[in-house]
Amino acid sequence: MSVTDAEKLEGGRRSSGVTTPPEGGWGWMIVAACFLSTVCIRAVTRCVSMFFVEFQLHFGKDYSRTAWIHSLIDCTTMLCAPLGGVLAHRFSCRTTVMLGGFISSFGLVLSSFASSLEFLYASLGVITGLGFALSYTPAVAMVGTYFSERKALAYGVAMSGSGIGTFVLAPAVQLLIERYSWRGALLVLGGLVSNLCVCGALMRRAPPRTSEHKNEPDIDRATPQSKTRGGALALHQVALGSRVAECVLFSNKLTETMPGGAARSDPEPPHHDSGQRDAGPGDTGAPASTRPPWEEYGFLLIPDFLVLSASFLFLAYGCSAPAVYLVPFALGVGVADQRAALLMSLFGVSGIVGNVTFGWIADRKCLRRYRVMSYAAAIGMEGLCCLLLHLLHSFSLLLPFSLFYGYFDGAYVALIPVVTCDAVGSSYLTSALGVVYFLHAIPYLISPPIGGWLVDITGNYAATFSLSGASFMFSSGILAAAMLVGHLRGAAEPRAMALTQ
Numbered sequence: 150m151s152v153t154d155a156e157k158l159e160g161g162r163r164s165s166g167v168t169t170p171p172e173g174g175w176g177w178m179i180v181a182a183c184f185l186s187t188v189c190i191r192a193v194t195r196c197v198s199m200f201f202v203e204f205q206l207h208f209g210k211d212y213s214r215t216a217w218i219h220s221l222i223d224c225t226t227m228l229c230a231p232l233g234g235v236l237a238h239r240f241s242c243r244t245t246v247m248l249g250g251f252i253s254s255f256g257l258v259l260s261s262f263a264s265s266l267e268f269l270y271a272s273l274g275v276i277t278g279l280g281f282a283l284s285y286t287p288a289v290a291m292v293g294t295y296f297s298e299r300k301a302l303a304y305g306v307a308m309s310g311s312g313i314g315t316f317v318l319a320p321a322v323q324l325l326i327e328r329y330s331w332r333g334a335l336l337v338l339g340g341l342v343s344n345l346c347v348c349g350a351l352m353r354r355a356p357p358r359t360s361e362h363k364n365e366p367d368i369d370r371a372t373p374q375s376k377t378r379g380g381a382l383a384l385h386q387v388a389l390g391s392r393v394a395e396c397v398l399f400s401n402k403l404t405e406t407m408p409g410g411a412a413r414s415d416p417e418p419p420h421h422d423s424g425q426r427d428a429g430p431g432d433t434g435a436p437a438s439t440r441p442p443w444e445e446y447g448f449l450l451i452p453d454f455l456v457l458s459a460s461f462l463f464l465a466y467g468c469s470a471p472a473v474y475l476v477p478f479a480l481g482v483g484v485a486d487q488r489a490a491l492l493m494s495l496f497g498v499s500g501i502v503g504n505v506t507f508g509w510i511a512d513r514k515c516l517r518r519y520r521v522m523s524y525a526a527a528i529g530m531e532g533l534c535c536l537l538l539h540l541l542h543s544f545s546l547l548l549p550f551s552l553f554y555g556y557f558d559g560a561y562v563a564l565i566p567v568v569t570c571d572a573v574g575s576s577y578l579t580s581a582l583g584v585v586y587f588l589h590a591i592p593y594l595i596s597p598p599i600g601g602w603l604v605d606i607t608g609n610y611a612a613t614f615s616l617s618g619a620s621f622m623f624s625s626g627i628l629a630a631a632m633l634v635g636h637l638r639g640a641a642e643p644r645a646m647a648l649t650q
Contacts, residue, residue, distance in 0.1 A: 151481055152463070171569065173297075175239035175295070175353060176295030176355070178308045178351050178354065179292055180292055180303050180354060182348040183288045183289060183291065183307035183310070184309065184310035184313075185290050185310060185345075185348045186284055186285065186288040186310065186547075187285075187309075187310030188310040188313065188314030188318075189250075189253075189284075189287075189344055190226070190284060190345075191310070191311035191314070192310065192311050192312075192313075192314025192317075193257075193314070193318065193341070193342060194219075194281070195224055195319075195497075196315065196318050196338075197219050197273070198474070198475075198477075199319065199323060199476055199493070200218075200326070200331050200334070200335075201473075202477065203214070203326060203330075204207060204549060207331070208266045210266055211605055212477075212605055213320065213601035213604075213605055214266060215266070215600050215601070216597035216598050216600065217266075217274070218270065218273055218274055219473050219596070219597050220274075220469075220516055220596070220597045220598055221270055221273075221274025221278060221594070222273060222274045222278040223278070223469060223594070224274075224278065224593045225274060225279055225282060225590075226278045226279075226281040226282045226285060226588035226593075227465075227589035227593055228282070228587060228594075229279055229282035230281070230282050230285065230286045230582070230584075230585075230586030230587050230589075231286075231584060232283065232583075233245055233284070233583060234290070234580050234582065234583030235248065235583070236248075236283065238287070238350075238579065238580075241352070242287035242349075242352040242354070243293050243349050243350065243352040244349070245283050245284070246287050246288055246345060246346075246348060246352055246355065247346045247350065247498075248280075248283055249279075249280045249281065249283030250284055250342065250343060250344070250348070250349060251280070251343070251344050251346065252276060252279055252280030252283065253276075253277065253278075253280025253281050254280070254339050254342045254345070255339075256272050256277030256278075256280060256339075257335055257336075257338050257339030258335075258339035259276055259334070259338075260273040261336040263332075272367045280342075280345075284349070286579065286582050286583050287352065287579065288348065288352070289304075289308075289582055290347075290565055290578050291352055291354075292304055292566070293524045293566060293570050294354065294575065294578075295355050296563040297575070298512070300567060300570065301508040301509070301511035301520070301563070301564070301567045302508045302509050302512045303504075303508070304506065304563050304564075304567055305505045305507060305508020305563040306504070307507060308504050308562050308566075309401050309501040309504035309505060311497070311559075311562060312496075312497040312498060312500030312502075312503075312504060312538050312555065313497065313498070313501050314471050314497065315493055315494065315496060315497025315498075316494045316497035316498040316501070317494075317497075319490045319494045320487070320491065322334055322490075322554070323486065323490040325337055326365055327486075330572035345355045400627055410642055430613040435536050446580055446584070447577070448572075448573035448577045448580070448581055451572060453572040454569075454581070457568060457569065457628075458584075458588055459627075460528075460624045460627045460628050461585055461606060462588055462591065462624075463620045463623045463624035463627070464561070464620070464621065465588065465590075465593055465596075466596045466617070466626040467531070467532060467535065467617045467618065467620035467624065468531070468617075469596035469597055469600075469617075470540050470596050470599075470613055470614065470616070472496075473596075473597045473600065474597075474604070474610060474613060474614075475492060475496070475551070476490070476492065477548055478539075478614075479492055479544070482541075482542045483542075483543075484543075484544045486545065488544050490621065491519075492547055492548070493551075495548065495552055495555065496551040496554065496555035497555060498558030499552045499553070500555040500556065500558050500562070501558035502556055503555065503557060503559025503562075504554040504559040504562065504563040506560070506565075507523060507559070507560035507564060508564075508567075510523065510565060513519075520564065520567055520568055521632065522632060524564040524565075525625045525629055525632070527557045527560035527564065528557075528625040529621070529625035530557045531557040531561065531621050532555070532618045532619070532621025532624075532625060533618065533621075533622075534550060534554040535554070535614050535615075535621060536619070537618075538554075538610075538618075539609065539611040539614045566582060567580060569581050569585055599613075599616075600616070600617070601613075
């Protein structure tokens with residue numbers, strides 16, 4: 150083949166490539182917007198538990214009935230997460246986040262006028278939770294459209310807003326409650342959460358960039374078809390050499406575009422990550438999905454995603470109760486009010502370290518294949534901390550618990566969107582995160598009331614924290630078992646191929 154023909158072939162390959170994230174630029178503004186969004190959503194949700202004692206004293210209710218407030222806000226946030234993804238695809242991430250900011254701010258302001266616990270169920274639990282749901286999923290998914298190589302680090306920085314927000318808001322909320330009562334504190338939080346509208350204004354879709362490097366697979370852009378059909382080939386192509394790898398990738402490009410996997414010689418034009426259109430001067434961040442609605446959730450049949458989904462169910466149950474009952478437990482063992490609030494602050498600031506360090510570690514090329522293992526290890530360590538929590542009866546013992554638990558909490562929070570993206574690909578990330586957070590809904594709903602019921606009938610927190618710890622350990626065990634099965638299956642395949650030859 151002549152040089153001219155080779156250049157033509159290379160140019161054809163480049164023109165048939167898919168778009169790649171810009172790896173920075175305005176992406177860092179998206180990270181900043183997601184950071185502030187997690188401050189307004191997750192940190193404020195955590196601080197709701199600091200109102201429990203005030204609600205109990207004002208309305209004269211027990212633990213289990215008061216805990217329904219936190220359950221409802223968390224459950225509504227996660228239950229309506231797919232709605233946030235749908236609206237983001239239908240309209241834009243910018244519009245959806247700003248709408249969620251308005252609704253959640255209205256719910257908090259309305260809660261400051263509550264006359265009963267049932268009023269708070271509706272205003273703080275349902276209305277505020279709905280607003281959080283509309284803002285959270287699009288804000289988190291937008292980060293994945295701007296980063297690929299540094300995705301874990303970007304998510305680590307973005308999700309650290311939850312920890313920093315908790316560190317700052319916990320003592321601030323306690324001070325607001327003491328000075329302005331719980332009604333004034335909720336009113337101030339309503340004003341804070343209105344800044345979600347500012348965060349939404351920064352949500353601009355990523356400009357398209359065509360990838361010219363075809364020597365290694367990009368897991369983030371794989372489709373469900375390539376995950377199930379071409380995934381095994383992609384994992385081994387580095388060892389096969391660059392020439393064979395080139396053939397494998399070219400073959401995969403031909404088969405990915407066909408619903409039944411049959412090859413064809415006229416591959417369809419490439420589409421952008423998350424179904425986005427080319428960015429124009431009047432960019433509003435509106436993604437235009439090129440897939441039919443029934444194909445938007447094709448990732449649900451990917452085995453890796455099914456395993457993650459089962460793990461998320463137990464994780465969601467485990468992580469809710471410790472965050473809700475840490476401050477009441479500390480007050481119950483004689484810790485002063487400000488020191489109990491300090492425990493929440495330290496829980497938040499150590500989560501920042503976990504966000505960034507695990508995000509940076511997971512981005513190392515030599516460790517990217519171990520992201521799920523890192524995620525499972527963080528969950529397991531968090532479960533161990535929960536199992537020991539009921540034995541800690543002083544501030545000096547609860548202090549290291551807050552540091553360790555917060556660190557591993559930050560680690561797994563930063564890795565959830567990363568391992569989800571690795572399983573389904575960035576083009577399905579918005580819908581996949583909606584499903585992931587939807588799976589958190591029911592465990593978030595039932596965990597705090599069950600924990601409060603156990604406290605009411607036993608008179609202590611041992612059963613509550615032990616059940617949460619066991620749930621964490623089971624979630625980690627599911628992933629460990631899946632990884633072990635995958636390792637054994639991978640080791641058995643070469644032997645089976647050798648026998649057939």
